[in-house]
Amino acid sequence: MLSSKEVIATQISHALGGVMFAWCLMTAESSALAQASTDLNLVSPTGRQSIAIVHSPQDQREMVRFADLVRIFDLDIQDKSRPDTITINHDGQLMILTSDQPVVSVAGRLVSLRTSPPRRSGDDWLVPLEFLSLALGPLVRETIVVRQRSRLVLIGDVVVPRISARYRAHGVNAQLDFEVRPTTPYTVTREHGRLILQFDADAIDVGQLPSPRGNVVAGINVDPSSDRLIINLGPAFGSFDVANRSIRNGEQVSLTLTATNRLAATPNPPAAAVDTTAGDGPLPDLQIAPALRVVAIDAGHGGTDEGAVSGGDTREKDVTLSVARLLRDAIVQRLGLRVILTRARDESIGLDERAATANNNKADLFISLHANTSVRPSATGAEVFYLSMGDEYGKEAREFAERNTQVVPVIGGDTRSIGLVQWELAQVRYLDRSAKLADMVHQELSRRIPMSPRDVQEAPFRVLVGANMPAVFVEMGFVSNPQDEQRLTSARFQNSVVEALIGSILRYRDYVQSTAAAAVIASGSDSIGDTLSLQARDE
């Protein structure tokens, strides 16, 4: 006799593709014939529920109680007068189960159950796990997938990535690699001595986790209530970087956790494999300066200039400022770089002033954030631009540089010719790097948020012209599109944009470092000439 142990606490009915689920919070008393072992977690777009897995008394197969499914899927038992047969009605579709028969009739079609037939167990019935996908799914007209190993049942259109983790120690530092299949948007945040890897998913399917017990990583676990991976940080933790790379059917998210400088700076590093006695001259200095130190973030518009405004009163200037602040915090906390905001509050700032702020702070990158609008509400998606300097700009800049070449002394007694570029045309020097950066931003955004069908574009955008560093212009979406507008104001979307830009900055840093390293190796110490630049204001 199976009876309810707890009263139903709440009952929520959701329409899902024509199926009514009655989620019932209940636990069932163990049958005298079957012993509860663990839970099966059902995941649908409307929520989650657990039911017990029991073992069949006949063959110890893993089964679930049919009564649980009746309640959860709101099934109607039409006929249970015969002891060995039960008839179910769901929206006019009939299902007939016969005890100990491995065939179930579903809407007039016969379905074979390979692992175990339905079993009668007192007043209840037990059905094998495959019954959910093979018989119950067709009955309720919903795709049901059973992941037996991870005890998950996926109902309908849900996102449940499989995640496996690997831990590697590198001296005092550590690296955590998470293979995520399929690729799923995520955020990494640091709070209260933990890193939280949060996926934009209905649930996560995590395999066995490593058990690091180091000074940088103290442990990893899954937060079952919110499907987050929690990385507990050790006392030596200093900072972390996030990197992504594509793998088959997904991506690998790598967290590099670095110990504090105090611990990382070991006083006597192991003897290097460098033979200092070899050769006649001194060894070349291969040290490379950090590729990025300062990032300028430009929150588009502001003050009396509201930018694009939607019918729902979403204002571009608010969205850009919100994302700029999030991005600033993420860069500072995770990358340890200095961040300059061209505006930190709701105020009017001129376009020249924005570039000047970046230039005067010697920013290495300039990222201008915007939200779009269109006369067509259907226009949707993010876009990435860098500056187009047509023949007019290019000719003007080139002619100015030719007229204004100066010879300056350099260390060692030599001289170097330097072409001066008008301050307001500073970007002309950086078009190639801006294009590279724009391409990286486009790729990183594409993996996380909806994009416009247009590829990376060049445009004569005023705010970029005077930027004396690689510069990109990002339109995050259209406030004139209802779905985009909803996304633009959501924390989840804004965090996805931040993650994409963090990823872009990391990729760009790697690109610059590898380019600089190649230049150093190719030309020894005299390798920074092409990075020298002087700016002159056109008075």
Add this chain to the structure above:
Amino acid sequence: MVGIAAFFAGRERSSLGVVETDMAHETTPTALPDLDSKTVMLYYISEDGLSLVALQQELTLNEQRGAEALARFVVKKQLGPAPAPLASPFPAGTRLRGIYLTPGGDAFVDLSRDVTRGHPGGSLDELFTVYAIVNALTTNIPEITAVQILIGGLEVDTLAGHVDLRRPLEQDMKWVS
């Protein structure tokens, strides 16, 4: 340039058939043969809002014109309503205040402030507004190689905060599908 702009402030004429001949820096109009009827290419926003669409339109002129007058015809036609299902890249009420051609092939197009006041403000639509004018003039009038937009008789930085309007812009067909 401000002097030029100030000069043609308020000189707009409503009739399409009037030729401006009293401008201080007027160049000698280039005679164009058979201007009674001319097919021109104009630019409107596509149905999906993600590009400009080039559309042939018929202009009917009632007397012999020069390049500058033809430019005036083209811009006024371009500022007019878009044929369905396309959309105009210009806010309603945008008017042409004046137009001026230099011997070097630059055209200065002075639009009323409605083009800024009524603009929705998106960068893509702003690009479409600018390049509809630039492309319409450079594709239809060989004498024009670049176009600078003035607003209310003055040079401006941008139209809606994005596109640099401080210099004449050359034709750019990448915005046209």
